[in-house]
Amino acid sequence: MLCLAAACAQDAPKFEVVAIREIPPNAPPTMRDQNSTPVKPGGQFIDPRMGVSSLIYFAYDLRYDFQLSGLPDWAKNRSWSVSAKPAEGFPLLPPAENRERVRLMMRAMLADRFHLRMHSETRQEPVFELVPGKGGIKVKEVDAPKESEQEGYVNAALGDDGGRMIAEKAGMGRLGLMLAIWLKRPVIDKTGLTGYYSYDITWKAADRADGSRPASSLGADGIALLMSTVQDRIGVQVRKTTGPVEYWVVDHVEAPSGN
Numbered sequence: 001m002l003c004l005a006a007a008c009a010q011d012a013p014k015f016e017v018v019a020i021r022e023i024p025p026n027a028p029p030t031m032r033d034q035n036s037t038p039v040k041p042g043g044q045f046i047d048p049r050m051g052v053s054s055l056i057y058f059a060y061d062l063r064y065d066f067q068l069s070g071l072p073d074w075a076k077n078r079s080w081s082v083s084a085k086p087a088e089g090f091p092l093l094p095p096a097e098n099r100e101r102v103r104l105m106m107r108a109m110l111a112d113r114f115h116l117r118m119h120s121e122t123r124q125e126p127v128f129e130l131v132p133g134k135g136g137i138k139v140k141e142v143d144a145p146k147e148s149e150q151e152g153y154v155n156a157a158l159g160d161d162g163g164r165m166i167a168e169k170a171g172m173g174r175l176g177l178m179l180a181i182w183l184k185r186p187v188i189d190k191t192g193l194t195g196y197y198s199y200d201i202t203w204k205a206a207d208r209a210d211g212s213r214p215a216s217s218l219g220a221d222g223i224a225l226l227m228s229t230v231q232d233r234i235g236v237q238v239r240k241t242t243g244p245v246e247y248w249v250v251d252h253v254e255a256p257s258g259n
Contacts, residue, residue, distance in 0.1 A: 013086070013101060013104055013105050013108070014086075014105055014108045014109070014112075015043075015045070015084040015085060015086055015105050015108070015109055016085060016086055016087040016088075017083075017084065017085045018082070018083070018084045018085075018109055018113060019081075019082070019083040019084070020080050020081070020082055020113060020256045021080060021081045022078060022079070022080050022081075022255075023048075023049050023078075023079045023080060023081060025077070025078070027049075030048055030049040037150060038050070038058075038082075039098065039099050039102050041092060041095075041098065042085075042086070042090055042092055042098075043085070043086040043090040043091075043093075043098060043101055043102055043105065044083075044084065044085050044086070044102075045082060045083075045084045045102050045105070045106060046082070046083045046084070047081070047082050048081050049079050049080070049081060050079060050080060050081075050082055051075070051076070051078065051079045051080075052071060052075040052076075052078075052114065052253060053068060053071060053075065053076065055082070055106065055110060055114075056068060056110065056116070056118075056248070056250075058103065058106060059103055059106035059107045059109075059110055060103075060107065060118075060248060061103060062248065063177055063180065063186070064180055064181075064186060065181075066184065066247075067245075067246065067247055067248055068247075068248050068250070069247065069248075069249050069250070070118075070249045070250035070251065071250050071253065072250075072253065074255065075250075075253055075255075078255065080256070084105070084106070084109060086105065094147060095147065095149075095150065113256040113257075114253050114254060114255070114256050115252060115253065115254040116250070116252070116253045117250075117251040117252040117253075118248050118249060118250050118251060119248070119249055119251060120246055120247065120248050120249075121246070121247045121248075121249065122244050122245070122246050122247075123244070123245055123247065124242055124243065124244060124245075125185075125242065125243070125245045126185060126240065126241075126242055127185050127186045127187070127188060127240075127241060127242060127243040127245060128179070128180075128183055128185055128186070128187045128188070128238050128239065128240055128241070129187070129188050129189075129190045129238075129239045129241050130172055130175065130176050130179075130187060130188065130189050130190060130191050130236050130237070130238060130239075131190050131191060131236065131237050131239050132191050132192070132193075132235075132236060132237070133231045133234075133235045133236050133237045135235060136235055137193060137195075137197075137234070137235040137236070138232075138233060138234055138235035139167075139197045139198075139199040139201075139233075139234050139235065140197060140198060140199060141195040141196065141197055142169055142196055142197060142198045143169075143196070144169070144195075144196050145169050145196065149169075151169065151170060151171060151174060151196070152167065152168040152169030152170040152174065152196065152198070153167070153168055153170055153174060154166070154167040154170045154174045154175050154177070154178040155167075155178065156178055156182070156226075158182060158218050158222055158226055159214070159215060159216040159217055159218050159222050160205060160214040160215040160216070160217065160218060160219050160221040160222040160225070161204065161205050161213065161214040161215065161216055161222075162202070162203050162204035162205050162214075162225070163202070163203055163222070163225070163226060163229070164200070164201065164202045164203075165178075165199070165200075165201045165229075166199070166200050166201075167197055167198055167199050167200075168198050169196045169197075169198060170196060170197060170198075171189075171193070171194070171195070171196055171197070172189045172191045172193050172197075172236065173189045175187075175189075175230075175234070175236070176188060176189045179226075179230070179238065182218065182223065182226065183223065183238075186243070186245055187238065188243065191236055193236075199234070201229065201233050201234070203225065203229045203233070205221065205222075205225055
């Protein structure tokens with residue numbers, strides 16, 4: 001499917017006030033709380049430091065790094081402070097609906113201020129699926145996030161020598177997103193599980209017969225260990241298959257002018 005971002009954003013709701021300020025390249029790193037989000041109640045988007053790619057990922061709900069291509073070098077190395085607000089009277093919506101409305105307004109902002117034009121391409125490629133494992137789910141189900149809260153997270157640190165995975169009020173879709181970061185392919189939730197789970201799992205590679213130690217970096221051995229751990233300790237299986245993968249290609253983008 002071909003869809004120019006500027007055309008798609010033409011009839012979308014728009015922010016009324018947008019302030020964009022470039023962040024100096026030597027500015028210190030921005031510290032963020034684990035649960036922070038730039039989407040605020042009442043249709044606002046406020047973030048002290050975001051790159052063009054992060055703005056696009058949010059606006060178009062892209063899940064994986066490899067989905068976006070065509071950004072010029074300057075867009076990969078520069079960042080901006082963004083504060084955007086809709087017109088007065090914007091309704092106070094539930095968090096999920098508010099977030100989707102903000103996405104649409106962000107698309108219009110990118111087209112207007114960054115002159116962004118993109119097109120999408122869908123290709124049939126290798127992907128992974130999460131499916132139920134033998135013996136059922138093995139991690140603790142917890143209460144769902146409150147309506148005022150966002151869904152939790154799944155984080156992991158991995159190497160050939162082992163790893164650790166921490167989840168907090170996360171569904172299987174969040175596990176799939178985390179796995180996709182390491183597997184470099186989409187991981188689609190086909191478990192049918194609708195619950196939320198919290199867990200803290202640590203694992204280590206077995207000693208090698210030759211006495212050598214596995215690398216702390218992640219390679220094929222670490223990926224295989226990760227997939228077996230997901231099945232043995234969480235209770236779901238990672239299965240290879242093929243499916244549609246959507247890609248977005250940047251045709252044109254410009255640095256925004258001053259306010």
